[in-house]
Amino acid sequence: xxxxxxxxxxxxxxxxxxxxxxxxxxxxxxxxxxxxxxxxxxxxxxxxxxxxxxxxxxxxxxxxxxxxxxxxxxxxxxxxxxxxxxxxxxxxxxxxxxxxxxxxxxxxxxxxxxxxxxxxxxxxxxxxxxxxxxxxxxxxxxxxxxxxxxxxxxxxxxxxxxxxxxxxxxxxxxxxxxxxxxxxxxxxxxxxxxxxxxxxxxxxxxxxxxxxxxxxxxxxxxxxxxxxxxxxxxxxxxxxxxxxxxxxxxxxxxxxxxxxxxxxxxxxxxxxxxxxxxxxxxxxxxxxxxxxxxxxxxxxxxxxxxxxxxxxxxxxxxxxxxxxxxxxxxxxxxxxxxxxxxxxxxxxxxxxxxxx
Amino acid sequence: xxxxxxxxxxxxxxxxxxxxxxxxxxxxxxxxxxxxxxxxxxxxxxxxxxxxxxxxxxxxxxxxxxxxxxxxxxxxxxxxxxxxxxxxxxxxxxxxxxxxxxxxxxxxxxxxxxxxxxxxxxxxxxxxxxxxxxxxxxxxxxxxxxxxxxxxxxxxxxxxxxxxxxxxxxxxxxxxxxxxxxxxxxxxxxxxxxxxxxxxxxxxxxxxxxxxxxxxxxxxxxxxxxxxxxxxxxxxxxxxxxxxxxxxxxxxxxxxxxxxxxxxxxxxxxxxxxxxxxxxxxxxxxxxxxxxxxxxxxxxxxxxxxxxxxxxxxxxxxxxxxxxxxxxxxxxxxxxxxxxxxxxxxxxxxxxxxxxxxxxxxxxxxxxxxxxxxxxxxxxxxxxxxx
Numbered sequence: 001x002x003x004x005x006x007x008x009x010x011x012x013x014x015x016x017x018x019x020x021x022x023x024x025x026x027x028x029x030x031x032x033x034x035x036x037x038x039x040x041x042x043x044x045x046x047x048x049x050x051x052x053x054x055x056x057x058x059x060x061x062x063x064x065x066x067x068x069x070x071x072x073x074x075x076x077x078x079x080x081x082x083x084x085x086x087x088x089x090x091x092x093x094x095x096x097x098x099x100x101x102x103x104x105x106x107x108x109x110x111x112x113x114x115x116x117x118x119x120x121x122x123x124x125x126x127x128x129x130x131x132x133x134x135x136x137x138x139x140x141x142x143x144x145x146x147x148x149x150x151x152x153x154x155x156x157x158x159x160x161x162x163x164x165x166x167x168x169x170x171x172x173x174x175x176x177x178x179x180x181x182x183x184x185x186x187x188x189x190x191x192x193x194x195x196x197x198x199x200x201x202x203x204x205x206x207x208x209x210x211x212x213x214x215x216x217x218x219x220x221x222x223x224x225x226x227x228x229x230x231x232x233x234x235x236x237x238x239x240x241x242x243x244x245x246x247x248x249x250x251x252x253x254x255x256x257x258x259x260x261x262x263x264x265x266x267x268x269x270x271x272x273x274x275x276x277x278x279x280x281x282x283x284x285x286x287x288x289x290x291x292x293x294x295x296x297x298x299x300x301x302x303x304x305x306x307x308x309x310x311x312x313x314x315x316x317x318x319x320x321x322x323x324x325x326x327x328x329x330x331x332x333x334x335x336x337x338x339x340x341x342x343x344x345x346x347x348x349x350x351x352x353x354x355x356x
Numbered sequence: 357x358x359x360x361x362x363x364x365x366x367x368x369x370x371x372x373x374x375x376x377x378x379x380x381x382x383x384x385x386x387x388x389x390x391x392x393x394x395x396x397x398x399x400x401x402x403x404x405x406x407x408x409x410x411x412x413x414x415x416x417x418x419x420x421x422x423x424x425x426x427x428x429x430x431x432x433x434x435x436x437x438x439x440x441x442x443x444x445x446x447x448x449x450x451x452x453x454x455x456x457x458x459x460x461x462x463x464x465x466x467x468x469x470x471x472x473x474x475x476x477x478x479x480x481x482x483x484x485x486x487x488x489x490x491x492x493x494x495x496x497x498x499x500x501x502x503x504x505x506x507x508x509x510x511x512x513x514x515x516x517x518x519x520x521x522x523x524x525x526x527x528x529x530x531x532x533x534x535x536x537x538x539x540x541x542x543x544x545x546x547x548x549x550x551x552x553x554x555x556x557x558x559x560x561x562x563x564x565x566x567x568x569x570x571x572x573x574x575x576x577x578x579x580x581x582x583x584x585x586x587x588x589x590x591x592x593x594x595x596x597x598x599x600x601x602x603x604x605x606x607x608x609x610x611x612x613x614x615x616x617x618x619x620x621x622x623x624x625x626x627x628x629x630x631x632x633x634x635x636x637x638x639x640x641x642x643x644x645x646x647x648x649x650x651x652x653x654x655x656x657x658x659x660x661x662x663x664x665x666x667x668x669x670x671x672x673x674x675x676x677x678x679x680x681x682x683x684x685x686x687x688x689x690x691x692x693x694x695x696x697x698x699x700x701x702x703x704x705x706x707x708x709x710x711x712x713x714x715x716x717x718x719x720x721x722x723x724x725x726x727x728x729x730x731x732x733x734x735x736x737x738x739x740x741x742x743x
Contacts, residue, residue, distance in 0.1 A: 001460070027561060044476065047503045048596075053413070053419065053420065054412050054413050054414060054419075055413055055414075055419040055441075058409075058412075058484060059484050060412035060413075060414045060415070060481050060482055060484070061412055061442055061482075064442060064729070064730075065439070065599060065728050067596055067597075067598050067599065067729075068598040068599055068600050070599035071598065071599060072597065072598045072600070072604070073597075073601065073603065073611075074610065074614065075594075075595045075596055075597040075610055075611035075615075076595070076596055076597075077593075077594055077595060078442055078594065078596035078730075079439065079452065080439070080441050081437060081438055081439055081440065081450055082420055082422075082439075082440040083420075083437070083438055085477070090437070091437065091452060092440075092454075094455050094459045094461060095455060095458060095459075097455075097460065097461060098359045098360075098455050098458045098459045099358055099359055099461035100359065100455075112672065113362075120419070121415070121419070122422055123418060123419040124418075124419045124420050124424070125424060126424040127381075127416075127418045127424065127475075128380065129419065130424075131405050131418070159398070192496070196362060234435070234478055235433055235435050236433060236434060237423075237426045237431055237432065237433075237434065237435070237436045238426070238432055238433070239426060239427035239432045240423050240424045240426060240427065241420040241427065251433070252433070253507070276710075285724065288734070289561075306728075323631060334420075335420075336423075340423065340426075340436070345723075353631060
């Protein structure tokens, strides 16, 4: 396996992006930031890969216009996944592993505010029997939270603690669109939104985009003193059917963590769009009480669809670059109730146990 | 660092039809997957990872359908990727699946691409009014017809060349039991007599709308060694160009020319027409055969139509193109590119049945998408690559 590191990261998160759903206007300055961080130009990028969804743009082939943000000539080695940025990064990491390229810039974007997100996401469900009932994302997460409460896997106070810590930490994140902690008591006194979820238990609808730069070996060392080396990168998926899986668990998250190897992780950025999902993930990823969770505020502070998972990896990389930590973890999720999960472990030194 | 060798050891496809009302989306995919697994002599349990490809989600009306399909596709408990790169997606998906093996990360990867156009309406899906854009409502035919007219003007091609392509591909399809259209008795004259849709493209020169799927099993060197007839991957390439750009040449796009040049270099091919024994080229409208023959370097610029007119692209010709009947005979959009890649692999494995090119040893699979701006190609061979 080649040693590959995260060497660039740029993001934009906002409540409502006042621009077109294609988000090209958001991407151009993001790429510029990546070039500034790396000292590269467009010609240094060996491979491009993006993540987005046509359903959030309300049109087919919506990613096509985003390629305009890269520029016209020469044509580029490029791909697109209908998935979160973290999986676009995975495809790029694979491309670098084949030896075909040494560098990649991956990006993702979406304007969730253009529609009613929780309702749009109901179109992700099994179309013949489930979607006709229009079970929305928040309601499905509510069922998951209730299942855990009933099973005694967590209680409402634990959920509120997650929220309080996240929104307190978010005060230091310029991109957070919801911030400001209070107390567990005060949070629990707030009204129900989708019982047992209160509004603060659910990620806010967020617009945004993000980009990550990967480089292999010496290309990475040339860019940064402390590249964030990818020492583990793995992803798995569970069946969707809500009736047949144990909603209090996430086997795919556990499998990804096992394959990536989470020993020594000091900081973990978890993509948990609902407070109770952080509790599930901490258990499945085997993260002890000594691991700092979501210092950025996490998805409860802002959650731009299709970028949010990748942003977790970017935030984890920044902790390596800055010297704040030697081993960090970024996690991404997709699908209802933590169906699909990716774990990326980053460290200040490369190793060769990467794979799976 | 060099890529790990990888080979296609299993290929499956559905019987493509306008409406496959007998199967769900999962059933359609499984029909192709089960054939590919049987061909590979493998069970789904042995597969390390699944890669799904399809064109826009609005074509079926399900957002990210691979999520609900995960269990039916045998992906539960495994890694699953979903690729979407416009019309080239079937090809790009095969390339992503191949890269999972070429990187050394996985040994046995199954990839499936599909479209079930009858679940929704592709014309509607392409015509949603969006803010900040003038609606064209032209469909693909209306979009590409001006490119074809421009090609005819530049090359001076006689106007019946498109009909030659259509008659050839529709007759080739009669030799392919999976093809959607089995139109007996198609001739150049009957194509010329069909309704003009988007001048100069006539009804019989357009692809159908199909329900269908294609699946491939791609394996690492040690696994492929046990296969009696692996199709070794000699080169893969993807190139994209932006939509806006005054200097874009949509008749012979730079992304296509660059991709072809890089592909031939990777595969160690110096004269494509002499070294490629069969080509499966993405030809949704007849005239794209001569256009792509030039762009890919099988003919000089302006001379692609001469190759077509001479009969060289027929099954028994010097440079057989689309022996399967091509996109003109079956077009499950998301799967169409993978069908090109898979049919190329069938040729070098000697498994193409009635539409087999005798002794084919190297073949090209090609796909394109968007407004002629996304390209995916591979070269497969009966021998392990030496480069």
